[in-house]
Amino acid sequence: EIRSILVKEGIETTVSALVFPTEPEEKVRHAIGNIFPDAKLHLIQQKGYVDRLEGKAGLDRLHELLREQKILDTARGAMYKGMKDDEISFELNKQAAYMGELNFLDHDVALGGIYVTIRYKDPMLITDWLAPETREGKPLEEIEL
């Protein structure tokens, strides 16, 4: 139990999303909150008229949703694609998140999603925990952090 807290303490996850003029801030907060309920978000005013909400967050709800919505393979693929050194980055569909749904965006064509960056010395461990390999949709092995 303590080991798990220590490991989880070591993970640094940052989430952020743009806030456009036609979007009230609380709606974007709601979208992020559906996936990262414990996110500590603050608004960053940027040049021009598009602001950004950003903050640290935990991954437990994401871990649950990935299983509830059965998209472990998509998630694993997106995490692999976004893995570099000790960082994993991927993008979630902000509008789907507002509706409580998890949907991974293709980083290159994505427009205005929820940007997630997970920093940890062993990114494979995080990937195996969040989105383990599956057979017929079932995780081969569920690991505890």
Add this chain to the structure above:
Amino acid sequence: EIRSILVKEGIETTVSALVFPTEPEEKVRHAIGNIFPDAKLHLIQQKGYVDRLEGKAGLDRLHELLREQKILDTARGAMYKGMKDDEISFELNKQAAYMGELNFLDHDVALGGIYVTIRYKDPMLITDWLAPETREGKPLEEIEL
């Protein structure tokens, strides 16, 4: 005067914009209303969670804004590009419109733009009226419809 009304009556302009879950409908109405204050918009529920606001509108405010914001050349270019048979179509930046600014879009953006379609038997006449050729930013000739 009557001729002008007759011609203007003959022009059919349709404006539309997507309404995403993180956007309250009245904010998208506000964005469109800044450019097309007389637009008669109705909400079209679509499959999935993105709706669409659409309706007929006049072009007088657009005619004014093009001059106030000195973007006649950009407008003329966009209208040429979008001219086909008796139709002119182009896209305006929805977020800029919300802020009262005219900005022609030539690429995809988050949350989509404002789609404008003008139907008239003589599209060149409409183009010359809305966005005449200029020299040093001044219209060479302002025509009345």
